[in-house]
Amino acid sequence: MTNDAALDVGRLRLLREIGVRGSIAGAARALGLTPSAVSQQLAVLERDTGASLVDRSPRGVVLTGTGRLLAARAEEVLDVLAAARADLDRANGTLGGPVRVAAVASAALTFVSVAALALASEHAALDLAVTVAEPSRALELLLAGDVDLAVVDEYDYVPLALPEHVVAVGLHAEPLMLVTPKGWCGPRHPALADLADADWVMPPDEASCGLAVRSACRAAGFEPRVRWVSDDMLVLVRAVAAGHGVAVLPRLSVADDAAAVQLRRLHEPELTRRLTAVARASTLTRPSVAAVSAALADAARAR
Amino acid sequence: MTNDAALDVGRLRLLREIGVRGSIAGAARALGLTPSAVSQQLAVLERDTGASLVDRSPRGVVLTGTGRLLAARAEEVLDVLAAARADLDRANGTLGGPVRVAAVASAALTFVSVAALALASEHAALDLAVTVAEPSRALELLLAGDVDLAVVDEYDYVPLALPEHVVAVGLHAEPLMLVTPKGWCGPRHPALADLADADWVMPPDEASCGLAVRSACRAAGFEPRVRWVSDDMLVLVRAVAAGHGVAVLPRLSVADDAAAVQLRRLHEPELTRRLTAVARASTLTRPSVAAVSAALADAARAR
DNA sequence: GTATGCAGTAAGTTCAGCTTATGACCAACG
DNA sequence: CGTTGGTCATAAGCTGAACTTACTGCATAC
Numbered sequence: 080m081t082n083d084a085a086l087d088v089g090r091l092r093l094l095r096e097i098g099v100r101g102s103i104a105g106a107a108r109a110l111g112l113t114p115s116a117v118s119q120q121l122a123v124l125e126r127d128t129g130a131s132l133v134d135r136s137p138r139g140v141v142l143t144g145t146g147r148l149l150a151a152r153a154e155e156v157l158d159v160l161a162a163a164r165a166d167l168d169r170a171n172g173t174l175g176g177p178v179r180v181a182a183v184a185s186a187a188l189t190f191v192s193v194a195a196l197a198l199a200s201e202h203a204a205l206d207l208a209v210t211v212a213e214p215s216r217a218l219e220l221l222l223a224g225d226v227d228l229a230v231v232d233e234y235d236y237v238p239l240a241l242p243e244h245v246v247a248v249g250l251h252a253e254p255l256m257l258v259t260p261k262g263w264c265g266p267r268h269p270a271l272a273d274l275a276d277a278d279w280v281m282p283p284d285e286a287s288c289g290l291a292v293r294s295a296c297r298a299a300g301f302e303p304r305v306r307w308v309s310d311d312m313l314v315l316v317r318a319v320a321a322g323h324g325v326a327v328l329p330r331l332s333v334a335d336d337a338a339a340v341q342l343r344r345l346h347e348p349e350l351t352r353r354l355t356a357v358a359r360a361s362t363l364t365r366p367s368v369a370a371v372s373a374a375l376a377d378a379a380r381a382r
Numbered sequence: 383m384t385n386d387a388a389l390d391v392g393r394l395r396l397l398r399e400i401g402v403r404g405s406i407a408g409a410a411r412a413l414g415l416t417p418s419a420v421s422q423q424l425a426v427l428e429r430d431t432g433a434s435l436v437d438r439s440p441r442g443v444v445l446t447g448t449g450r451l452l453a454a455r456a457e458e459v460l461d462v463l464a465a466a467r468a469d470l471d472r473a474n475g476t477l478g479g480p481v482r483v484a485a486v487a488s489a490a491l492t493f494v495s496v497a498a499l500a501l502a503s504e505h506a507a508l509d510l511a512v513t514v515a516e517p518s519r520a521l522e523l524l525l526a527g528d529v530d531l532a533v534v535d536e537y538d539y540v541p542l543a544l545p546e547h548v549v550a551v552g553l554h555a556e557p558l559m560l561v562t563p564k565g566w567c568g569p570r571h572p573a574l575a576d577l578a579d580a581d582w583v584m585p586p587d588e589a590s591c592g593l594a595v596r597s598a599c600r601a602a603g604f605e606p607r608v609r610w611v612s613d614d615m616l617v618l619v620r621a622v623a624a625g626h627g628v629a630v631l632p633r634l635s636v637a638d639d640a641a642a643v644q645l646r647r648l649h650e651p652e653l654t655r656r657l658t659a660v661a662r663a664s665t666l667t668r669p670s671v672a673a674v675s676a677a678l679a680d681a682a683r684a685r
Numbered sequence: 686g687t688a689t690g691c692a693g694t695a696a697g698t699t700c701a702g703c704t705t706a707t708g709a710c711c712a713a714c715g
Numbered sequence: 716c717g718t719t720g721g722t723c724a725t726a727a728g729c730t731g732a733a734c735t736t737a738c739t740g741c742a743t744a745c
Contacts, residue, residue, distance in 0.1 A: 086463050088391045089733095103692065116734055118693055123733095128470050129478075137691070137742045145473045152466035156459055160389050163455035170448045171433050204432075392702095406723060419703055421724060426702090440711045440722065691742075698735075704728085711722075 088160070090124040091153035093117060094132060094142075098150040099223055102139035109225070158361050168366040175204035178371045181217035182209060182230035185312055185332040186354055190251070190378035191230060198374050205367055213310075214287065218242060221357060227368045229357045230375065232329070234291030235350050236298075246363050248356045248372055251331075251379035255292070255350035258319045258326045258333055259341045270347035271327075275301035278324030280315050283308050288352070292327045295350055316340060331382070354379060391463070393427040394456035396420060397435060397445075401453040402526055405442035412528070461664050471669040478507035481674045484520035485512060485533035488615060488635040489657055493554070493681035494533060501677050508670055517590065521545060524660060530671045532660045533678065535632070537594030538653050539601075549666050551659045551675055554634075554682035558595070558653035561622045561629045561636055562644045573650035574630075578604035581627030589613050591655070595630045598653055619643060634685070657682060 096106040103121065107114040125132050132146035142150055168174055182191045187209055195207050212220060214231035221229040222242055230250065233239035241247060257269050258280075266273060274296075281303065282289035289308075296303045307318045312332040319326050320339040327345060329352040356372050363369055399409040406424065410417040428435050435449035445453055471477060485494045490512055498510050515523060517534035524532040525545055533553065536542035544550060560572050561583075569576060577599075584606065585592035592611075599606045610621045615635040622629050623642040630648060632655040659675050666672055 085391075086466055088388075088463075091466075104690085113735065114692070115694085115736085119733075122693085129476065130470060130474050135692070139691070145470065148469050148473060149466060152462060152469060155462045156391075156466075159455060159458045159462060160391075163389055163394075163452060163459075166451050166455060167431050167433060167448065170451060173432065175432070407721080416704065417723070418705080418725085422702075425724085438723070442722070686745105688745080689743085692740090694737105694739075696735100696737080699733090701730105701732085703730080706726085706728105708725080709723090712720090714719080715717095 086127065087124070088153075088156060090120050090127075091149070091156060093120050094124060094146065095150045095153040095157070097121065097133060097140065098142045098147065101141065105139070109223075161361070161365060165365045173204055174198075174202040174367040174370050175206075176365075176367050177206045177208065178228070178365075178367050179208045179210065179226040180228045180230065180371065180375075181212045181220045181226040183214060183217070183232050183354075184211050185329060185334070186230045186232070186250075186379075187211045189331050189334055190382055191375060193381075194371070194374040194378035197378070198371060202367075202370075205370075207371065214239065218357065221245065221359065224359075227358060227362050227365070228372060228375070231355055231357060232287065233353045233355060234287045235348075236291045236294035237287040239287075239355070241357065244360050245357050246360050248358075248376060249353065250356050250376050251354040251382060252351050253330045253354070253382070254344055255327050255352060256330050256333060257343045257345045258316065258328050259343070260319060260322045260325075261339070261341050263325070263341050265343075267343065268346045269343055271295055271299040271345065272301070272347070274303075274325060275299070277304070278306045279303040280307040280318045280324045280326040281305050282312070282315065283310055286310050288329065288332075291350065291352075295327075295348060299348070389430065390427070391456075391459055393423050393430075394452070394459060396423050397427060397449065398453045398456040398460070400424065400436060400443065401445045401450065404444065408442070412526075464664070464668060468668045476507055477501075477505040477670040477673050478509075479668070479670050480509045480511065481531070481668075481670050482511045482513065482529040483531045483533065483674065483678075484515045484523045484529040486517060486520070486535050486657075487514050488632060488637070489533045489535070489553075489682075490514045492634050492637055493685055494678060496684075497674070497677040497681035500681070501674060505670075505673075508673075510674065517542065521660065524548065524662065527662075530661060530665050530668070531675060531678070534658055534660060535590065536656045536658060537590045538651075539594045539597035540590040542590075542658070544660065547663055548660050549663050551661075551679060552656065553659050553679050554657040554685060555654050556633045556657070556685070557647055558630050558655060559633050559636060560646045560648045561619065561631050562646070563622060563625045563628075564642070564644050566628070566644055568646075570646065571649045572646055574598055574602040574648065575604070575650070577606075577628060578602070580607070581609045582606040583610040583618050583621045583627045583629040584608050585615070585618065586611050586613055591632065594653065598630075598651060602651070 093106060096109050097103060100106045100109055103117045104114045107117045130145045131143055132149060133140040133142055164176060191209060195209060198205055199207055210226060217229035217231055220226045281292060284290050307323045309315055312328060315326055316333055316336040333342060356375050358368060358372060396409060399412050400406060403409045403412055406420045407417045410420045433448045434446055435452060436443040436445055494512060498512060501508055502510055513529060520532035520534055523529045584595060587593050610626045612618055615631060618629055619636055619639040636645060659678050661671060661675060
């Protein structure tokens, strides 16, 4: 009769996830449970609280006012629990727990990989997972709580829009390189304007890199003749190697295939890509996350 | 291998209780568990956290530094959970959950009783429990979290020392009355000095009331000749009725036995007793506790 | 129409956390 | 000195909460 049953944190976490995902099935996927389990636990929570917490609609569910209220409290509770875990990590000096990183491919394959291997060998309890994702997707994952850190890039001409409540740490600034087939003749210090008549290999406009290079070409007074488009940098480099044209790409993106092509630093203009680690402000207080962030910065600087 | 197991709130509550009680057995009593269960859960928590949280000594246990750290976080978590429960109560307008009150006997038997019956009939989900306790004991219970509200009294000459982090609400101020056997002759408006030669019935000095009356007598220029001592007000009134002497007692303490004795308001000096409800600041945010506090104030005012 | 997404219900299974029982240890006391 | 009463820890068994795998109902999409 009395409702002295304390609110269960597992169920609160579940409610929060339902709120974020907008559906019971989505929450179930995020939590690694079956929708059935989520539905049952939600029913228990509604019985416990004596209020209806979600509005059922044919297309998923939405939190009611009370549901949102409770979900906000859930967020608080989870934050404190995370802070407690952080205290413990600090106290006994061991880093532990899961840290999930989303990174753009070129970063993931270079310094993120290096940092991850170093951290894993140093802290056995640290459990690192890397997801390769484009910046926009990486930020989505960050906000949904699916990852703790996002390594994103930003180009000239294409400002990066950061959401609220996140903290950004600059990792690395690198020049965009002119990538040409081996044996390509041309100035040792090429300018973009020299390439007005070349065939181009380029990322699509949807990718920041593609948009940045295309904008730079226009600013240099020509529209590039694009022969080959792919959002996969590895594919682009091979396309250049095969002679389909030239490309302008961030140095890290070419790192592993540098031998197959010719690289020259582009002058006039000097285009750069900035790599940034982004975390939710609350997450960054976790020592393990902070340590990973620091390790990423170290590894990037060593480049 | 990985310690991704989230900290369990049940275990955190347990740790907090161990910290407050200073022993596993004490925590077990407070939580309604066997010491065995507490010991096991504590072991699990220490395994989860990878740190030793208590120092075992033959005479109970004390929290280590890390233990205190974690216990403080536990307090935070429990506060947020309580706030969430409060939100829910506010949202659906129903008061519920347990509210435990400690009160001095005279208050418990009069307005606390009235308020409790009224509240219970009005809010079925509200689950009220009253413990009769002296002020010092009541405040102990309050700080240990065994009760949510303490109704304590304060006399002239005997200031009440309130601990930190508590909030006091004045409930009632009442005069101390001269209690005499029926048929006792004396001034209609008696002064304390008139009673210098009387036989006295009095609470012990350990009780605030006894100390206050004795101090008042000395201030009036005499040392009372005490014939009968008890810390039980009901006993004192009967002792007066039986003719063992006169007494000066708070009006509420005599309420139920007024017919057996003669009551006159004491003038010169006018001694008063102040009744106060005390709650921990964090607890008072619970709507059910606030409602009980308000109901106590109402019932006291109706006196 | 069939197919595919959703949420909810029923029944079976597993495992965390409880109890009881027991042992080891220490302090106070006759 | 043993006894008694307190502490905490460990072992073994039991119960129930919370999961899974079904399967149903119901919308929308093709």
